[in-house]
Amino acid sequence: MQLPNRIEAIASAAREFQWLSNLTPSAMRRWIELELGSLLDANTPRAYGDHHCSAQPLSPILHIVSGNTPHAGIQSLTRGILVGAKNRIKLPRKGLPELDHFVRLLPTELKPEMSNSLQGNWMEEAEAIVIFGSDETVEFFAKHVLPRQRLVAYGHRISLGLVLGPFDENVIEGAVHDVLVFDQLGCLSPQLYYIAGDSAEFARKLAERFNQLFSSSSTVTEWTSEIAGSLRSCREEWKFRAATEPGVQVWESPDNLDWLVIHDPNPGLISNPLYRTIFVKPIPGDLESVLYPIRRQISTIGVHPVDSRTAELAIRLGAQRVCPVGGMQNPAVTWHHDGGPTLASLVRFVDIEGLQTE
Amino acid sequence: MNMPLEEEILCFLQRPDKGKFETVALRLYEQQRNHNSVYARYCESLGQSEPIHSWKRIPAVPQQAFKYSELRSFPASETAAEFRTSGTTGEGFGRHFLGSLKLYQTAVQSGWDYFRLPRNPFALLMQHPEKAQFSSLSRMGSFLCDGRRDSFFVSNEGAVEVDRLRTFLSSRTEPVTLFGTALAFLNLLEEASDLPLPPGSILMETGGFKGLDREVVQADLYIRLSKCFRTEVDCIWNEYGMTELSSQFYSRGLGQPHLAPPWLRFLVIDPKTNREASSGEIGLLRVFDLANFWSVLAVQTQDLAVAKGEEGFLLLGRDPAALPRGCSRAMDALIRRETLIKWENKGINMALNAVAESH
Numbered sequence: 001m002q003l004p005n006r007i008e009a010i011a012s013a014a015r016e017f018q019w020l021s022n023l024t025p026s027a028m029r030r031w032i033e034l035e036l037g038s039l040l041d042a043n044t045p046r047a048y049g050d051h052h053c054s055a056q057p058l059s060p061i062l063h064i065v066s067g068n069t070p071h072a073g074i075q076s077l078t079r080g081i082l083v084g085a086k087n088r089i090k091l092p093r094k095g096l097p098e099l100d101h102f103v104r105l106l107p108t109e110l111k112p113e114m115s116n117s118l119q120g121n122w123m124e125e126a127e128a129i130v131i132f133g134s135d136e137t138v139e140f141f142a143k144h145v146l147p148r149q150r151l152v153a154y155g156h157r158i159s160l161g162l163v164l165g166p167f168d169e170n171v172i173e174g175a176v177h178d179v180l181v182f183d184q185l186g187c188l189s190p191q192l193y194y195i196a197g198d199s200a201e202f203a204r205k206l207a208e209r210f211n212q213l214f215s216s217s218s219t220v221t222e223w224t225s226e227i228a229g230s231l232r233s234c235r236e237e238w239k240f241r242a243a244t245e246p247g248v249q250v251w252e253s254p255d256n257l258d259w260l261v262i263h264d265p266n267p268g269l270i271s272n273p274l275y276r277t278i279f280v281k282p283i284p285g286d287l288e289s290v291l292y293p294i295r296r297q298i299s300t301i302g303v304h305p306v307d308s309r310t311a312e313l314a315i316r317l318g319a320q321r322v323c324p325v326g327g328m329q330n331p332a333v334t335w336h337h338d339g340g341p342t343l344a345s346l347v348r349f350v351d352i353e354g355l356q357t358e
Numbered sequence: 359m360n361m362p363l364e365e366e367i368l369c370f371l372q373r374p375d376k377g378k379f380e381t382v383a384l385r386l387y388e389q390q391r392n393h394n395s396v397y398a399r400y401c402e403s404l405g406q407s408e409p410i411h412s413w414k415r416i417p418a419v420p421q422q423a424f425k426y427s428e429l430r431s432f433p434a435s436e437t438a439a440e441f442r443t444s445g446t447t448g449e450g451f452g453r454h455f456l457g458s459l460k461l462y463q464t465a466v467q468s469g470w471d472y473f474r475l476p477r478n479p480f481a482l483l484m485q486h487p488e489k490a491q492f493s494s495l496s497r498m499g500s501f502l503c504d505g506r507r508d509s510f511f512v513s514n515e516g517a518v519e520v521d522r523l524r525t526f527l528s529s530r531t532e533p534v535t536l537f538g539t540a541l542a543f544l545n546l547l548e549e550a551s552d553l554p555l556p557p558g559s560i561l562m563e564t565g566g567f568k569g570l571d572r573e574v575v576q577a578d579l580y581i582r583l584s585k586c587f588r589t590e591v592d593c594i595w596n597e598y599g600m601t602e603l604s605s606q607f608y609s610r611g612l613g614q615p616h617l618a619p620p621w622l623r624f625l626v627i628d629p630k631t632n633r634e635a636s637s638g639e640i641g642l643l644r645v646f647d648l649a650n651f652w653s654v655l656a657v658q659t660q661d662l663a664v665a666k667g668e669e670g671f672l673l674l675g676r677d678p679a680a681l682p683r684g685c686s687r688a689m690d691a692l693i694r695r696e697t698l699i700k701w702e703n704k705g706i707n708m709a710l711n712a713v714a715e716s717h
Contacts, residue, residue: 225629225640225662225674232629232642233660236420243403244396244427257630 067092174326207251483538615670
């Protein structure tokens with residue numbers, strides 16, 4: 001299938017998903033143009049410096065996707081289809097209903113092979129292997145990648161928010177939104193907010209907004225026992241700390257595990273069970289050294305306000321992406337995932353020298 | 359002032375009277391609330407001001423509290439022993455302070471005897487307490503084997519002394535008790551495939567694999583152990599204990615509930631409501647241990663379980679977010695080895711699938 005048709009097929013499937021609304025034909029064409037120019041567009045090599053060049057898909061691509069959000073699987077498949085590759089997807093054991101749905105909407109020609117387990121020679125035959133998972137998962141797969149294969153690895157990332165100026169209701173609303181999307185399971189989901197100014201007040205307002213949202217909602221969240229257990233353990237731990245350590249405060253959804261806001265005056269990093277658990281901390285003078293241990297794992301930093309000062313700070317801290325608070329879960333189509341090009345990583349460039357053109 | 363109650367609990371441990379559990383537990387709660395300022399503050403924050411009339415209502419501190427506070431019900435200057443969780447995760451370790459080891463020793467020995475576990479000659483896959491002074495498991499082992507140094511089969515460097523163990527086992531005709539962490543046993547299995555035990559011997563395994571590189575389900579482990587030691591799976595016991603507690607639960611074989619001695623009770627807590635779960639429901643295990651005289655008797659664990667009557671529970675394991683910890687972990691950290699050996703041996707696709715799922 002030719003590129004224009006592939007673009008149209010993806011856009012058509014994406015229309016069924018509200019959170020894929022930015023995957024329009026024009027956005028995809030722009031994305032291709034930015035990363036690959038016109039090199040992908042035709043069988044005819046295009047002028048490139050003193051020679052000609054053509055971008056050819058690495059094919060087949062094996063996508064090993066994780067179960068935490070449906071986003072990653074669809075993104076990865078979309079990239080594979082756009083470059084023109086044959087796609088195979090190793091699904092998580094419990095599957096990904098949204099990805100299934102997306103695939104059902106694609107024309108047969110573009111449908112990937114999918115399975116909950118690796119099949120036959122999928123690893124061996126792949127020209128590119130795209131992995132989403134923990135560092136351990138990535139590291140393990142990396143050991144089995146052959147030198148001729150390209151590994152595109154998206155390990156676990158940590159995202160956070162920085163509120164460096166006065167905050168109003170819009171900032172609070174945005175911060176709550178960023179936590180709610182995908183129940184905080186994505187790489188782009190904030191795990192904590194650092195606040196310049198009254199951090200306890202920010203936490204209180206965040207909790208107030210969560211409370212409003214959930215008390216007016218009839219939706220009952222049913223976590224598994226394992227998730228509920230980890231959420232209960234977290235809130236009991238922090239309630240103990242609130243009772244025994246100055247400055248620690250906890251706000252929780254009453255009678256259920258819908259959400260949890262923790263104000264911790266200690267700026268240090270802490271583990272977060274996610275599922276709408278958010279930590280709020282005062283911004284320390286030495287934020288760079290506090291975040292130093294995770295600087296290579298940081299994905300997105302949502303900042304308020306977005307200006308050259310805050311952007312510069314976020315870049316210094318290790319961010320791969322800087323965006324306004326409230327927009328953490330909506331990266332542009334053209335974003336550099338974990339700092340790298342998303343389409344260019346899935347093609348090989350063929351250079352043709354001395355080509356006689358008419 | 360503590361002595362009379364300490365003595366009473368000692369007597370309870372030696373000659374249990376189930377009918378007295380509640381009275382003793384409530385007295386201990388009052389005493390700890392009066393002498394443990396951290397616990398008192400916590401109880402106050404929960405709004406617990408009315409007198410309590412049931413042991414089930416005694417406020418339980420989260421297990422992680424031992425990481426953040428010194429939960430002593432006695433003056434720090436009178437500390438006789440300190441046990442520590444492994445703290446290998448980098449988030450600090452929990453500390454359990456004791457004013458005396460007498461109750462701990464009695465709980466270990468009386469619990470062992472209560473379940474009629476044999477006091478065979480011991481082979482302990484752990485370090486001697488002199489080399490692991492903060493390990494409650496090493497101390498437990500020491501109390502069981504009456505401090506015999508030659509019963510310990512883990513070197514100063516943390517390696518299982520396989521050759522010495524082989525010699526010890528081959529020279530025995532009477533039953534022995536081989537006691538160690540699951541990971542120590544795994545380590546041993548990688549070094550030795552056939553170590554027959556004398557008839558009547560038992561294996562006591564403790565700890566899990568949470569947070570470590572190798573996940574081996576208990577059933578797989580027990581089958582491998584039974585082959586290696588030429589013993590029935592029913593002769594393999596599991597000890598469930600933790601640094602933050604002074605007493606232990608025991609289960610025998612596979613799929614059997616963990617049972618408590620009379621001075622140890624539990625509740626299964628519905629994580630959604632933080633109240634006692636309905637019968638048969640999965641929840642978090644909350645333990646009430648009279649031998650935890652020196653700290654806090656009620657501890658909320660991070661382990662999931664299902665109650666099987668009042669006497670026991672089926673342990674489902676640690677919640678996925680719980681940090682690796684437990685008395686086995688300090689031991690385990692010593693003998694950590696290359697990852698995923700067993701999976702790699704089973705073929706590349708199986709290994710890769712397992713890793714993809716583990717994330």
